[in-house]
Amino acid sequence: xxxxxxxxxxxxxxxxxxxxxxxxxxxxxxxxxxxxxxxxxxxxxxxxxxxxxxxxxxxxxxxxxxxxxxxxxxxxxxxxxxxxxxxxxxxxxxxxxxxxxxxxxxxxxxxxxxxxxxxxxxxxxxxxxxxxxxxxxxxxxxxxxxxxxxxxxxxxxxxxxxxxxxxxxxxxxxxxxxxxxxxxxxxxxxxxxxxxxxxxxxxxxxxx
Amino acid sequence: xxxxxxxxxxxxxxxxxxxxxxxxxxxxxxxxxxxxxxxxxxxxxxxxxxxxxxxxxxxxxxxxxxxxxxxxxxxxxxxxxxxxxxxxxxxxxxxxxxxxxxxxxxxxxxxxxxxxxxxxxxxxxxxxxxxxxxxxxxxxxxxxxxxxxxxxxxxxxxxxxxxxxxxxxxxxxxxxxxxxxxxxxxxxxxxxxxxxxxxxxxxxxxxxxxxxxxxxxxxxxxxxxxxxxxxxxxxxxxxxxxxxxxxxx
Numbered sequence: 001x002x003x004x005x006x007x008x009x010x011x012x013x014x015x016x017x018x019x020x021x022x023x024x025x026x027x028x029x030x031x032x033x034x035x036x037x038x039x040x041x042x043x044x045x046x047x048x049x050x051x052x053x054x055x056x057x058x059x060x061x062x063x064x065x066x067x068x069x070x071x072x073x074x075x076x077x078x079x080x081x082x083x084x085x086x087x088x089x090x091x092x093x094x095x096x097x098x099x100x101x102x103x104x105x106x107x108x109x110x111x112x113x114x115x116x117x118x119x120x121x122x123x124x125x126x127x128x129x130x131x132x133x134x135x136x137x138x139x140x141x142x143x144x145x146x147x148x149x150x151x152x153x154x155x156x157x158x159x160x161x162x163x164x165x166x167x168x169x170x171x172x173x174x175x176x177x178x179x180x181x182x183x184x185x186x187x188x189x190x191x192x193x194x195x196x197x198x199x200x201x202x203x204x205x206x207x208x
Numbered sequence: 209x210x211x212x213x214x215x216x217x218x219x220x221x222x223x224x225x226x227x228x229x230x231x232x233x234x235x236x237x238x239x240x241x242x243x244x245x246x247x248x249x250x251x252x253x254x255x256x257x258x259x260x261x262x263x264x265x266x267x268x269x270x271x272x273x274x275x276x277x278x279x280x281x282x283x284x285x286x287x288x289x290x291x292x293x294x295x296x297x298x299x300x301x302x303x304x305x306x307x308x309x310x311x312x313x314x315x316x317x318x319x320x321x322x323x324x325x326x327x328x329x330x331x332x333x334x335x336x337x338x339x340x341x342x343x344x345x346x347x348x349x350x351x352x353x354x355x356x357x358x359x360x361x362x363x364x365x366x367x368x369x370x371x372x373x374x375x376x377x378x379x380x381x382x383x384x385x386x387x388x389x390x391x392x393x394x395x396x397x398x399x400x401x402x403x404x405x406x407x408x409x410x411x412x413x414x415x416x417x418x419x420x421x422x423x424x425x426x427x428x429x430x431x432x433x434x435x436x437x438x439x440x441x442x443x444x445x446x447x448x449x450x451x452x453x454x455x456x457x
Contacts, residue, residue, distance in 0.1 A: 051358050052357070055360070055362075056273075056362055057273075057313060057314060057315030057363070060313055060314060060315070060378070061314050061315045061409050061410065064377060064378045065375070065377050065378060066372055066376045066378070067375075067376035077360045078318075079318050092376070096313060097274055098273070098274020098278065101275075101294065102296075103296030104272075104275045104278075104292075104294075104296055105296075106446060107292070107446045107447045107450065108278065108279055108443055110446075111446065120294075136294075137268055137358045137359065139294075141274050141361075151372040151376070152372075153372065153374070155282060155283045155372075157277050157278065157281055157282055159278065
């Protein structure tokens with residue numbers, strides 16, 4: 001497999017929009033933070049059995065570390081490795097912060113933020129438009145690529161300014177056929193994306 | 209299960225509605241109504257109690273680890289914190305806690321982990337001493353309500369402390385839970401609670417050694433107007449407001 005060859009899929013996902021598609025076993029997936037400090041909320045499902053899906057806690061437990069970066073095996077709720085992170089020019093990615101939603105916005109910020117567009121609305125709409133019968137029951141804790149959520153030794157957790165920058169990317173190899181669900185985060189109330197949601201690029205190369 | 213009907217003596221702790229001991233490795237589930245408090249006590253040192261919570265009225269609403277942590281700016285749970293659902297509402301409040309730290313980021317053990325650590329065991333030889341694991345225990349309980357693999361949410365691990373170093377690496381605190389440690393949950397909505405007493409997945413103990421715990425439930429009422437959990441942070445005040453909208457007359 002050579003990344004010198006053309007990608008079989010090359011798409012820009014505008015700020016605040018969902019993306020749902022397939023990545024086959026052996027294919028290489030790259031997500032590019034085009035303008036820097038974007039948060040890319042991401043879930044994976046086994047394409048042949050969607051009851052098997054990404055599990056944040058199984059991933060954390062498996063590598064005994066909360067941050068995702070090169071070498072991380074993304075694990076399923078059944079313990080299988082779904083994808084492996086093979087390159088990372090950002091440094092680390094979050095899987096504790098979850099997705100924003102109208103309801104959690106009303107808790108975290110104010111009741112007046114309930115109307116704002118959110119990652120969970122993206123997830124729900126992408127699943128509802130799809131024909132696989134997935135719904136809110138299929139939204140476990142997700143990955144936030146490029147998002148910086150440090151945890152201190154005293155157990156405090158915060159959403160900090162991003163550590164990503166324009167052009168940084170994360171690259172993964174699929175270890176099984178997966179369905180990927182993305183919300184290119186529209187959150188305007190916290191520094192996870194520098195208060196400025198921006199587009200991302202999704203590239204997929206064929207299995208070598 | 210023991211059903212208690214005696215009235216409390218003046219000044220004493222409230223009379224329990226019921227109490228129950230969970231045996232080593234036992235899994236359990238039940239419905240805790242709004243206004244009920246549940247005390248979970250570690251009978252032995254080193255206990256771990258994995259917990260999953262769902263709104264009993266609408267099982268699609270369930271404990272959300274991420275919303276719980278980010279709303280309260282914490283990576284662990286203790287007294288004063290509440291357990292949020294994915295709908296911006298509070299399933300239960302943690303009103304008392306003797307050990308100061310409960311994990312919610314490390315998940316459950318599974319059959320592969322338990323077999324690699326303790327060897328293969330089967331009911332046929334070991335009878336009820338066979339080694340149970342957290343995921344299968346939860347699937348057992350969830351199945352009783354029509355739930356399954358899709359409903360394996362990020363769980364709480366009561367009595368276990370796992371801290372995070374500056375590089376993100378996890379540190380399991382083996383001496384954290386002492387005999388007699390307890391945590392009290394006050395339920396703010398009718399909640400389906402599923403529990404497993406299996407060892408924590410990062411417990412380095414080379415022996416299969418789950419511990420028994422004691423459950424005691426009583427009628428406490430939901431959060432009053434002035435309450436340590438409600439007043440813990442502005443987020444929790446809004447979370448209680450969202451929750452109480454469901455129960456307006």
